[in-house]
Amino acid sequence: MSHPDVIVVGGGLGGLGAAISLTRQGLAVRLLESAPAFGEVGAGIQLAPNCTRILDDYGLLQEAKSLGVVPDAMVMRDAVDGDELTRLDLRDLERRYGYPYLVIHRSDLHGLLLRACERAGVELVNDAHVTSYENTDDGARVTLASGETHEAGVVIAADGLHSPARELLVDDEPVSSAYVAYRGTVPAELPRVQSVDLGEVVVYVGPGCHFVHYGLRGGELLNQVAVFESPKALAGQEDWGTPDELDAAFARTCDFVQDGLPFMWRDKWWRMFDRDPIMNWVHGRIALLGDSAHPPLQYIAQGAIMAIEDGWVLGEHVARNRAEDGTIDWDAALAAYEAVRPEHCRRVVTTSRTWGELWHLDGVAREQRNVLLRARDTYDYSFVDWLYGPTALTPDEEPSMFTPIPLSSAAVEDSGGKTPTTVGSATV
Numbered sequence: 001m002s003h004p005d006v007i008v009v010g011g012g013l014g015g016l017g018a019a020i021s022l023t024r025q026g027l028a029v030r031l032l033e034s035a036p037a038f039g040e041v042g043a044g045i046q047l048a049p050n051c052t053r054i055l056d057d058y059g060l061l062q063e064a065k066s067l068g069v070v071p072d073a074m075v076m077r078d079a080v081d082g083d084e085l086t087r088l089d090l091r092d093l094e095r096r097y098g099y100p101y102l103v104i105h106r107s108d109l110h111g112l113l114l115r116a117c118e119r120a121g122v123e124l125v126n127d128a129h130v131t132s133y134e135n136t137d138d139g140a141r142v143t144l145a146s147g148e149t150h151e152a153g154v155v156i157a158a159d160g161l162h163s164p165a166r167e168l169l170v171d172d173e174p175v176s177s178a179y180v181a182y183r184g185t186v187p188a189e190l191p192r193v194q195s196v197d198l199g200e201v202v203v204y205v206g207p208g209c210h211f212v213h214y215g216l217r218g219g220e221l222l223n224q225v226a227v228f229e230s231p232k233a234l235a236g237q238e239d240w241g242t243p244d245e246l247d248a249a250f251a252r253t254c255d256f257v258q259d260g261l262p263f264m265w266r267d268k269w270w271r272m273f274d275r276d277p278i279m280n281w282v283h284g285r286i287a288l289l290g291d292s293a294h295p296p297l298q299y300i301a302q303g304a305i306m307a308i309e310d311g312w313v314l315g316e317h318v319a320r321n322r323a324e325d326g327t328i329d330w331d332a333a334l335a336a337y338e339a340v341r342p343e344h345c346r347r348v349v350t351t352s353r354t355w356g357e358l359w360h361l362d363g364v365a366r367e368q369r370n371v372l373l374r375a376r377d378t379y380d381y382s383f384v385d386w387l388y389g390p391t392a393l394t395p396d397e398e399p400s401m402f403t404p405i406p407l408s409s410a411a412v413e414d415s416g417g418k419t420p421t422t423v424g425s426a427t428v
Contacts, residue, residue, distance in 0.1 A: 004030040004123065007152040009130045009142060009165070011038050013106075014290030014307025015158035016113035020058055021315030022156075023120040026326070031117065032128035032142070032150065034159075040110035042270075043183045044216050044223035046201065046301040047104060049097035049388045054312045056099060063112055068104030069215045070094075072199040078370060079206025082254035085373040088384075090201075096381060097388045103201060103214050103223070109304075133157065133165045135284035154285045154330055156314070158307065161273060163292030168283040174273040177297055177356070178233035180241030181272060184264040186222040192263065193222045204257050207362035209249045211257045224260050226250065227272070227298075229360065241269045272297055274353070277346035282334045289314070294345035299355040302348045302387065309391045310341055316393055340395050347386070347401060364412060371410035 006022050008015045011033030019029045047055070047064070055061040074088040090101045117124065129145040133155060140155040157165030161174055186192050196202075198215030209228035216223045228249030232240035243266045250258055274295050281288040290307030317336040321329040361369050381388075383402045392398040 003139075004028040004152045006030070006154050006156060007032060007140075007142060007150055008156045008158055010158035010160060010163075010290070010292075011035070011114075011124070011126075012040065012158065012160065012290070012307075013110060013113060013304045014311065015156075016110070016117055017054075017308040018156050018158055018289055018311030018314065019117050019122045020113065020120060021311040022318065023117070023122055024058070025315050025318045025322070027318070027328075028123070030123040030125060030150065030152065032125050032130055032144075034127070034129035036127050038110070038114050038124070038126070040106045042106040043185050043225070044103055044214060045106045045109060045304055046214075047102040047109075048301065048305060048384075049094065049099040049101060050391055051305040051308055052099040052102050053097075053390065054308055057312070058116065060112055060116055061099075064102060064104060064109065065100070067108040067112065067217065068102050069198065069218060070100045070102055071201050071214060074101070074201045075203075076373060077202060077204045078366075079204035079209065079211060079250075079253045079257055080366075082204070082256055083370075085205075085370055086376045087378055089378055092379060093381070093384075093388070101201075103216065105216050105221075105223075106304075108217070130159060131164060133168060133283075133286050135286060140285040153328075154287065154334070156287055156289050157292045158289040158311075160291045161275070161295045163288065165283075165286055165288060166278075166292050168286060169280050169288070170278050172275060172278075174275055174295070176233065177229075177272045177274065177353075178240075179227055179229050179272040179297075179356070180233070180245075181270040181298070182226045182246055182264040182266070183270070184224050185216065186224065186260075186263045188220050188222070192260065196222060198222065203359075204253065205359040206250075206253050206257075207366065208360050209253065210359050211250070211253070211260065213260065224263060226257075226261060226264055233271075241271055243269075274349060277342070277349050279342045279346070280338070281342055282338045285330060285334070287314070287334055287337065293342070294349055296345075296349045296352040297356050299352045299359060300348065300387070302352070306345050306348055309344075310337075313337055313341055313391060313393060336394070340392055340398065343395065344392060344398055365407055367412040368407040368410040371412055372405055372407065375410075 005027040006029045008031045019031045076085045094100045130142045132143045139153040141151045198219045201214040204211040212225040230240040281293045289310045314337045317333040321333040386399045
């Protein structure tokens, strides 16, 4: 078997994106996917301008827009009373960043990237479950569960939360949030869909739970996601996140949210894990990408986007470190990749955790959060500029973070009529 220039392990969104990026640089790429067929499980996914910018660079944005929905607004509501708290004008956001905010079915995005890989000549291999990684004298090698080996100049581990490649760099385990997600789609002809504005991405934030909905496939479907903290998980039980917990978690929410629960798929749920950030992603000629490096919680909708950004950044550094004879200084390219991506992704992972805490507040802290969110101007982008602008290629291009606003700056009366001065360390 011939040796490709690069092996990408994992045929998810990050792996396919990396394969496209590296093939564009003239490299021969072999992609190894453990499943017998390519596919993506789930429903909707949100793509912010920092991702649609990259899809446009790949020549894929128009196809993505034709398969998805470009919404008009993102709206946050209180899940208990249903009141609007704040919103983003996504059409104005597109003017600011130059690229749209797009929502699309995960399988449609996956299919789009898979077709792009096929057109680009990526060698796609199924039933290839990688169990170990090792460096060689002139590159790296992976070994499959079957005992078969594959070698290349570089190996990119885009094989997810439980990647064995991560073990080369750190001895850690996934971190359970004790939250679980249920998903479901509703056909457009049902009354449930006719009562919502499919031009909005809406999140209802509630005590220990939240509920998201938005349109998919040109308005043919309403995508719904229900997320809640599992008491069984907190108690250390193995069987957690079950449908009975779903119903109990949303008992205090408004009628609209509760009316959406019967449409959730109840035979499958997604337990939510992340990992603590690490700053070293490269081991010789083996590099982590996507969830193998930085699995986040989903609260700022950047998980798949970070993975696609990783691949784009790596491809750009390959181009910058190619000699006149076409050879690539892989050590330099990988070092440049590692110099910029871990810090950005650390920020996303830690901010996602904090944002999730903010969504799920109760009592006085919930009221303070609501006061601060209602005071926010619709056209205030200070909390998203660090995310939605051009993807940094070097550390000096990474934008500054936002300045947090303490919850304690919003004075509200508690049930006893007293005005609190602080509630923990939570910030908006």
